[in-house]
Every structure is written in structure tokens, then in C-alpha cells.
Amino acid sequence: MTDPTATAGSTRWGWLRGHRGMFVVFAAIHAGLVLNAIPLRVVFGAQPFSGPDYQTHFQHTHTLTRALAEGRLWVYDPMMLAGYPAGLFFDVDNKAHFLFCTVLHRLGLPLHVAFNLFTLASAIAMPISLWLAARLLGVSARAQAWSFGLGVLLWHFESLIRFFWGGGMISFATATHLCVLVLALFYRQLCGPPVRGGYAALLVLLPLALLTHVWSFAALAGPMIGLYLARARVLPLAAHARVWALAVVTVAVNSYWLVPALTHMELMAPSHKLGQATPDFALYDLLEVFVDPLTTGFVRQRTLVRTVAVLAAIGTLVAWRRAREPALRYAGGTLLWLFGLTYAGALLPLVPATEPYRFAAPMACWAAVLAGPWLADNLTRRTWSQVPASLRGLAVGLLILLAPRVYAQLATFVPGLDVSSMGFLKSAVQEEQFFPSMRLKPISDEFQEVAAWVAAQPDEGRFLVHYWALGEYLRWATDRPILGGFPDRRTTHEQSNLFHFLDSDERYNEGLERYLQTFNVAYILMSVPHIPAIERRLDLLEPRGIVGSSYRAYRVRKPAGWVARGSAQVRAGLGRIEVSAAEPAPGTEELVLRYHWLRELTCRSAVQNVDCRLEREPVEGDETGFIRVVGAPRLPAEFVLEQAR
Numbered sequence: 001m002t003d004p005t006a007t008a009g010s011t012r013w014g015w016l017r018g019h020r021g022m023f024v025v026f027a028a029i030h031a032g033l034v035l036n037a038i039p040l041r042v043v044f045g046a047q048p049f050s051g052p053d054y055q056t057h058f059q060h061t062h063t064l065t066r067a068l069a070e071g072r073l074w075v076y077d078p079m080m081l082a083g084y085p086a087g088l089f090f091d092v093d094n095k096a097h098f099l100f101c102t103v104l105h106r107l108g109l110p111l112h113v114a115f116n117l118f119t120l121a122s123a124i125a126m127p128i129s130l131w132l133a134a135r136l137l138g139v140s141a142r143a144q145a146w147s148f149g150l151g152v153l154l155w156h157f158e159s160l161i162r163f164f165w166g167g168g169m170i171s172f173a174t175a176t177h178l179c180v181l182v183l184a185l186f187y188r189q190l191c192g193p194p195v196r197g198g199y200a201a202l203l204v205l206l207p208l209a210l211l212t213h214v215w216s217f218a219a220l221a222g223p224m225i226g227l228y229l230a231r232a233r234v235l236p237l238a239a240h241a242r243v244w245a246l247a248v249v250t251v252a253v254n255s256y257w258l259v260p261a262l263t264h265m266e267l268m269a270p271s272h273k274l275g276q277a278t279p280d281f282a283l284y285d286l287l288e289v290f291v292d293p294l295t296t297g298f299v300r301q302r303t304l305v306r307t308v309a310v311l312a313a314i315g316t317l318v319a320w321r322r323a324r325e326p327a328l329r330y331a332g333g334t335l336l337w338l339f340g341l342t343y344a345g346a347l348l349p350l351v352p353a354t355e356p357y358r359f360a361a362p363m364a365c366w367a368a369v370l371a372g373p374w375l376a377d378n379l380t381r382r383t384w385s386q387v388p389a390s391l392r393g394l395a396v397g398l399l400i401l402l403a404p405r406v407y408a409q410l411a412t413f414v415p416g417l418d419v420s421s422m423g424f425l426k427s428a429v430q431e432e433q434f435f436p437s438m439r440l441k442p443i444s445d446e447f448q449e450v451a452a453w454v455a456a457q458p459d460e461g462r463f464l465v466h467y468w469a470l471g472e473y474l475r476w477a478t479d480r481p482i483l484g485g486f487p488d489r490r491t492t493h494e495q496s497n498l499f500h501f502l503d504s505d506e507r508y509n510e511g512l513e514r515y516l517q518t519f520n521v522a523y524i525l526m527s528v529p530h531i532p533a534i535e536r537r538l539d540l541l542e543p544r545g546i547v548g549s550s551y552r553a554y555r556v557r558k559p560a561g562w563v564a565r566g567s568a569q570v571r572a573g574l575g576r577i578e579v580s581a582a583e584p585a586p587g588t589e590e591l592v593l594r595y596h597w598l599r600e601l602t603c604r605s606a607v608q609n610v611d612c613r614l615e616r617e618p619v620e621g622d623e624t625g626f627i628r629v630v631g632a633p634r635l636p637a638e639f640v641l642e643q644a645r
Contacts (some may be wrong), residue, residue, distance in 0.1 A: 022145035026127065030152040034123045036414070037156070037166075038440050043120055047442035048112040052469035053168025056486050058115055060091040061098050062476040065111060066574055068102065073256055076598050076643045078572040079481045082462070082519055083596035083627075084493035087257070088264055090486075093171045095257055096212040119165060119440070122174040127151030129177035133184035133369045136195065137327055143372035146379075150309050150368035151177070157409040159302035161361050166440070167297075175213035176361040179220055180369060182209050186224050187330050190231050190239070199242050206246060207253035215354045218341060219362045223334040230329075267624070271488050275355030276346040282339075285360070288405070295357055302409050306364040310335075312371030319374065331370055338363035443473065446548035450525065451477045453547045461522030461559040466499055470525065470551070481572070483519060492623040493596055507621070508533040513540055517560040518619065520594045524554040564617070564626060566591035566635075577641040579629070589631035592617050596624045598643070603629060606638035614641065 042049070048058040063086045067075035074087030091098070097118050104114035130151035134144040154161055164173035182205050189198045209216040228243055235243075251258070261268075277295050284291050288301040313335060320328040338359050345356025377383075447470060454463060455478045462481040465471035471484025487500040494500045496519050498507055507515045512534065515521070526535060527550060535541070535552065544553035562570040565585040570593065571578045577595060584591050603612035610631065617628040629635065 019140075019142040019145040022142070023148060026145070026149040026152050030124075030127055030155075033152070033156045033414075034120070036439065038120050038123060042440055042442050043116040044113055045442050046112075048115050049119065049168065049440045050443045050447070051166060051168035051440065053486075054115075054170075055168070055469045055472040057091075057094045057097060057168060057170070058112070059472040059476045059485070060086065060094050061101050061115055062111065063087070063574065064091070064098055065102065065105065070575065071645070072575065072643070074260055075575045076601060077574055078577055078595050079479060079574070080475050080485065081483060081489075081493045081596070082481075082496040082594065083598065084489075084491060085264070085267070085598060088260055089268055089491050090489050092214040092257065092261065093169075095254075096174075096208060097171050099211065118174075119170050122165065122170060122177075123155060125174075126155040126177045129181045130365060130368055133180045133366075134372050136181075136184040136188045137331070137369065138188075139373045140376055142376040145372075146375040147369050147372035150305065150371060150375075151365070153305045154309070154364055154368055157302060157413055158305045158361075158364055159299050159412070160297060160306075160358075161364070162302075162413055163297040163299045164358075164361065166299075171213045172215070172358055172361070175209055175216045175219075177365050178205065178209050178212060179216050179362050180365045182206055182220060183223055183334055183366065184369065187227060187327065190227055190235065190243075191326060191330070199246070202246055203249050207250045210250060210254050215358065218351070218354050218356075219338065219359055222337040222341075223330065226333060226337075227330055267492050269490055269492050269494065269623075270353045271490055272346075272352040273488055275357035276352055277343050277357035277360075278346055279343050281357070282343045288408075300412060302412050304405055304409050306360070306367070309364055309367040309371045312374045313367040313369075315374035315378070316370045316372075319377070334366055335363065335370065338366060446550070447473050448477075449548040450474070450551055453553070454478045454480055454523075454525075457523060461520040461556070461561070464498060464516075464519075464521045464524045466525060466531075467527040467551075468499070470527070483521065495622045495624070496596070503531055503533065511621075512537060515621075516540060516556050518564075518594070518622070520560045520562055521556050522559040523556065526552040526554070560594070562594055564592040564594050568593075575643045577627075579640070580638045582629075582635055582637050582639065584631065584635040589633070589635045591629045591635055593627045593629065593641075595627050596622075597627045600644045601627065601641050602644050604640045604642060605636040606640065607636035610634060610636040612636055612639050 048054060063075065063077055063080075064073075067073070067087065074085055077084060077086040080086065097115070100118050100121075101111060101114040104117065105111045109117075127148045128151075131144050131148040134147035139147075155165075156162065161173060161176065164170065164176070182202065185195070185198055185202055185205065188195055189202065195201070206220075209220065232240070274294055281291070281295065283289075285296075285301060285303045286307060288303055290296070290301050317328060317332045317335075319325075320331070341351065341354075341356050341359040342363055343357075345351040345354065345359065450470060451474060454474055457463075457480075459480075462483050463474065465474060465482060465484030468484055468486050471482050472486065474480065475482045475485065483497050484499065485497070487494065487497060489497075489500075498515060501507060505511075508531065523544075524534070524541065525547065535554070540557060541554040542557050544555050547553045562568070565588075566583055568582040568591060569580045571580075572595070577593065579591075579593070582591055597614070597616040601614055603614050605612050610633070612635065613630050613632060615628040615630055617626040619625050627641065629639065629641075
């Protein structure tokens with residue numbers, strides 16, 4: 001006899017079997033891990049996320065939100081780096097994030113909440129992007145489920161991707177999975193059968209990828225151009241027109257920031273400091289050997305999921321070669337392109353400027369898409385049953401040996417995971433954990449204490465801030481003039497930041513007094529590590545004790561003032577500098593301000609029949625130079641410097 005209740009129950013839950021059940025399990029794991037690492041109470045709290053790069057990007061967002069309210073897409077900010085063009089170069093990895101925040105903010109959401117929500121949205125979308133990409137390549141439903149699951153594991157347990165979004169490089173983390181979706185959709189449209197509305201989707205997704213992060217171009221250009229050239233002879237004229245329209249629309253959408261950037265190339269300072277991996281790093285990553293934090297990031301290497309994805313992807317490519325799968329060349333070529341960018345890009349012209357090791361992230365995601373078919377075909381009971389009995393013990397032994405490495409992936413990134421009772425596993429997870437949990441948090445109380453101290457100091461000059469994340473935070477939290485922030489800013493204006501230079505530079509020693517005077521430094525906030533060359537100069541600096549719990553404060557004994565030649569009272573704000581009681585340098589009708597020159601700045605006199613113009617004043621050790629105000633015919637007593645529209 002058959003139990004009708006059991007039959008009904010089996011029917012009711014039967015849909016959970018197979019790939020549907022895999023999706024449900026992976027989605028549940030993803031939801032739990034996301035809520036654990038990105039707590040909703042922090043997302044909707046009173047502060048933006050506290051990660052170092054989050055401070056940089058929120059500072060951009062905060063500044064450009066104010067600029068946009070005045071109708072400007074970029075703005076001269078005299079309160080950062082002695083005056084620099086915010087929104088011109090350094091935020092090309094923040095455009096989509098900023099637009100996202102702008103839309104939600106205008107709908108009534110607090111700016112910091114909108115800022116935090118971008119990370120939450122990207123986290124949710126990651127495995128969905130990989131699933132859609134797998135679906136577009138036409139693999140089986142079970143293979144799609146495996147790609148979805150690998151997306152979950154990569155987002156949470158792959159050290160580079162976790163470093164990106166845990167530390168604040170959320171735009172590239174987002175571009176990583178968005179690029180994979182674009183690559184798959186482009187293949188589907190050119191190699192068919194095309195998806196209905198696929199080109200319309202590409203018209204949105206491709207420009208969005210470049211808005212999300214400018215280096216999406218490097219990840220996408222090789223595979224997409226290669227596929228187009230390979231298919232050019234067989235494509236109908238309408239398809240050619242659609243591809244070129246896609247390129248034109250992508251450039252047009254991004255032209256609002258691309259044109260100003262290209263017309264100010266003389267202010268750009270390319271850098272090859274970070275992410276410069278060489279081919280030997282492929283072996284280091286395979287073995288999870290931590291070599292250079294400036295290359296792979298300040299987090300212990302955890303690359304097991306990446307390695308599994310790449311090896312399984314190779315397995316899929318081998319199977320596709322035997323089956324003469326049409327997607328083989330494009331899929332394999334794209335994987336090879338991203339692998340080459342990651343481990344050989346530093347050896348090529350121009351590519352080092354992209355910090356090419358970052359492309360390990362989209363490489364891992366593309367590999368996850370390709371890995372699905374091999375995992376679906378081989379991780380089954382049937383496959384295990386076909387393994388000879390003599391080899392099963394060996395396979396089990398290898399899995400046991402792999403257990404510490406598997407556990408290390410979990411323990412590095414899951415907060416509160418106790419290893420004290422795990423004995424032989426303990427050493428696997430307690431080595432160089434720069435970010436033991438990476439659970440996102442709000443701004444620390446210590447940062448807020450430092451901001452309160454800064455706001456309470458007299459307005460005598462600039463604050464030189466050693467820890468770059470604190471410098472970014474103080475810029476938006478206090479609106480006081482800051483020399484600091486991210487030290488590798490890709491613009492000549494970064495030369496006003498002492499900590500942009502190596503500590504062997506003469507500015508730390510004999511040139512320190514000249515530097516402090518040149519940029520009118522009034523206060524210095526030092527952090528770890530100590531720099532004795534600065535802190536022992538008590539002839540120049542007056543100790544002001546510990547601010548917060550760890551920042552050592554100093555006041556410059558003789559601030560130089562805002563005027564290098566002549567005299568005046570100066571008040572600066574976003575996009576403008578107001579000058580009153582101006583007196584020219586003796587024997588001239590000129591006054592030199594200790595603010596960076598910019599060709600878009602204009603001088604508007606407040607004195608009738610007296611005009612003024614601006615010229616560039618050369619400054620030793622600073623390519624940008626300062627502002628020289630020249631009276632016509634004499635220097636006006638009051639005038640305003642403004643950024644021309």
C-alpha cells in the first residue's frame with residue numbers, strides 16, 4: 001500500500017530536487033553571509049562604511065553632491081591638497097556609485113545610506129550575474145546552479161574580491177561580475193541565437209560597466225573586439241550597425257567625464273605602484289603564498305575557490321574541444337586574456353597603469369561561469385561510483401589533506417569562528433590576517449573624536465594627515481583644509497601631500513621646514529608607523545598630545561599663512577576663494593596665494609574700475625604651481641577666485 005500523505009509531500013517538495021535545490025541552498029547561504037558581513041543596522045545607520053577606500057569614495061560622493069547642486073560635474077576643491085580638481089581624474093572608479101547615490105538621495109534617502117546600499121546591491125547581484133552569464137552561454141541548468149554557487153563562494157571567500165569590497169573598492173568588485181555578464185551577452189548576440197532585447201540590454205550594461213569602473217575597458221576590449229573581428233565576415237549589415245552603435249553610445253554616455261579628463265591630461269600623473277604582478281605570482285596564488293601587499297592587497301592570500309574555478313573551467317574547455325563546442329574559442333580566449341592581464345600585464349606598455357593584478361577578480365568570475373559544466377558532469381554519485389575502489393581511499397585522503405586549506409578560507413572571513421579547539425587547523429588560519437573578519441562597520445568613535453578635535457582648532461593653516469583614510473574622512477566630516485588622503489592620486493596635485501613621497505625624500509629631513517612653509521601646514525596628525533625624521537623636529541613642531549587613542553598631534557610653531565607674497569585675508573570654499581584686505585608684494589601689483597593654480601579659475605574684482613587676472617606661479621617640488629593674482633591696473637583690495645562654468 002502507498003501512503004497518500006507521503007506521495008503528496010513528495011510531490012509538494014519534489015521541485016527542490018536537482019538544480020532547483022542547489023539554487024535554494026546557495027541562495028540561502030549567500031543571504032546569511034551577506035547579512036552577516038554587511039549588517040543592515042550598519043547599512044541604514046548614521047554613518048557610511050568605515051573601510052579605508054570607502055572613506056575615499058564617500059569623500060568624492062559628498063564633495064561632488066555639493067558641486068552638482070551648483071550645476072558642476074567636477075569642481076575645484078581648495079580644501080584638499082592645496083586645491084585640486086575633484087571629479088576630474090581620481091574618481092573614475094566612482095562614477096556609477098555616485099550616480100546611484102545621487103538618484104536615491106534626491107528621492108529622499110540620506111546620502112550615506114544610499115552610499116552603503118550600493119555595496120549591498122552589488123553583493124546580492126554577484127551570483128545572479130554569473131548565473132545569467134552561464135545561462136547566456138547555453139549550459140545546462142545544473143551547470144548554471146554551480147556557477148551561481150561559485151559566485152557565492154568567490155564573493156565571500158576569495159581574498160582579492162573580498163579585499164575589494166571589504167576595504168571599499170566596491171566599484172571594481174561590482175565591475176568584476178558586471179563585465180562577465182556583458183561578455184556573455186555580447187557573445188550570445190553575435191553567435192546566437194540572440195536574446196530578445198539583448199542589444200537593448202547591452203546598450204545599458206556596457207556603458208554602465210565603464211561608468212562603474214574605467215578599467216572595465218581593459219577587461220572587455222580584447223575579447224569583444226576579437227569576437228567582432230572573427231565574426232565580421234558573416235555578420236549581416238544590421239549586426240555591424242548595432243555593434244558600432246553600441247560603441248558610440250558607450251562613449252557618448254561616458255563623455256561627460258571622459259572629455260574633461262582628456263582635456264586635462266597635463267595634470268595627470270600615471271602610477272605603477274600597485275597591483276604589478278609578474279608571472280611568478282600565478283604560482284604564489286596557487287600555493288596561497290603571501291609575497292607583496294602592494295601587489296595582491298593587504299590580506300592573507302585565500303585563493304582556493306579561484307583555483308577550483310580555473311581548474312574546473314579548463315576541464316570544461318577540454319570537454320568542449322572534444323565536442324567541438326562553438327563557444328570554445330571565445331570562452332578560452334577570454335580566460336586567457338584575463339589571465340594574461342593579471343600575470344603579464346605589468347610587463348607590457350600602458351597596462352601597468354591599470355594595476356593589472358586586479359584582473360584576477362574578473363578572471364575568477366569568468367572561470368566560475370565556465371566551471372559549471374565540468375562540475376555538473378563530474379560532481380555526481382555516478383562519477384564517484386566509477387572511481388576504482390583502489391583509488392577511493394586516495395581521493396578521501398587528499399580531501400582530508402585539503403581540509404585545513406578549506407577551513408582557512410572560512411575562518412579568515414567568517415567573524416567569530418572559533419579555532420581554539422581545532423588543533424591541527426589552528427595554524428592554517430592564524431597567519432597574517434590583516435582583516436580577520438571584514439565585517440563592514442560604521443565610522444569608528446576614534447575617527448569622530450579626531451574630527452571634533454580638528455574642528456576645534458583655530459583656522460591657521462592646513463592639517464597634514466599621516467593616515468590617508470583619516471585624511472579622506474576629515475575632508476568631508478570637518479570641511480577643514482587637508483593635506484593627505486589616498487597618496488597615489490594620479491594627479492600632479494598629490495605632490496602637496498608629504499606622505500605621497502617615500503620617507504627617504506629630502507622633504508622629511510632638510511626640506512621639512514620649507515615644505516611646511518610652502519603649503520602653510522599648521523597641524524600634523526601622525527599615526528603608525530612612527531616617522532622620527534618628522535616627530536623629532538621639535539624646533540618646528542609643538543607636541544599637542546594624543547588625539548583619539550592613537551593619533552599624535554603637533555602644531556607647527558610658525559604657520560606661514562595663506563599668502564606667499566603680499567598680504568591678505570583669505571576664506572576658501574568649494575569652487576571659490578574669497579580674498580579681502582589684499583596688499584600686493586612691495587614694488588608690484590601682484591599677490592601669490594598658497595593654493596594650486598587651475599586654468600579654469602577666474603578673478604572677479606569687487607572694486608569698481610579695477611580688474612585682476614590669474615597666472616601660474618612656479619613652486620619648487622610641485623609641478624602644478626600656485627596662483628598669482630595680478631592687478632589691472634592695480635591689485636584690487638577685494639576679489640573672488642571662482643571656477644569658470
